[in-house]
Amino acid sequence: MYLDVIKRERKCVCCGLPLEKNRRKYCSKRCKEDFVFKLKWFNNLLRAIEVKYATFSFNVHYLILNILPFGSEDVYSYFFTRSHGKKPVYDMEKMVFLLGEIWWDNVKYFGNKDKAKREILNMGRKKIVGKSVIYPREKVMLSGISNELRLLKINQKELISSENPYNLVKKAYKQALFKTHPDMGGDEKAFLRVFDSYQKILLWLKNPNIKRQKGVIGFWFYEAPKENWNSPL
16 A cells, blocks of 8 residues: 655745745845734734734635733634735735724723733634644754765754764764765765765864754744844745
8 A cells, every 4th residue: 555645835934835946945135024914913913912922924714813912821812804915015904904994993992001901812712722832942953064064964952952063063074974985986076075064064163053943833923022023034
């Protein structure tokens, strides 16, 4: 019996359109800029209702905003129906204005921002996601040598945590040599790529460039008081 393996289609995290082969997360720089610009429109509302963490995502049918207020054990989820055939940014504007109007109407009605905050929270649906889903994780990226590490089959986390990274790299290099060296029946071009990667990693170790990204897998992530939106991990 044979199992058909279906490769998951990679899509832009800003509009949902299929990505070209050389694209990682976004279909274009403009698409990302427009999306992040609209995301920041939510910041005033999130600040007003004292949100610690928030995530934003979308599917074919809905825009989804999850928020965790300071001091709360519950995550509140808000769903906004998408317009057919439109990009998410088209409806993000409508969603934030709707929530903003409801907030200000409640402030005027009650004359109290705490009561207005409770009304906004009461609109959300609880227990759709748990705190563990919305809590951030940290992704560590070794900038400039991703391809080289992949070629030598070196795990990034192991390299970062290693007490002697030079020995770890040297060991991986020797293992790769046995498979690619012409005297061992390997291919000369592959051997040269391995050697070049080894040299680049050694050079990188002298001046490591490590980037750390805080966020949530599969969701755009907001954290107070920074108020920046980080792309999905």
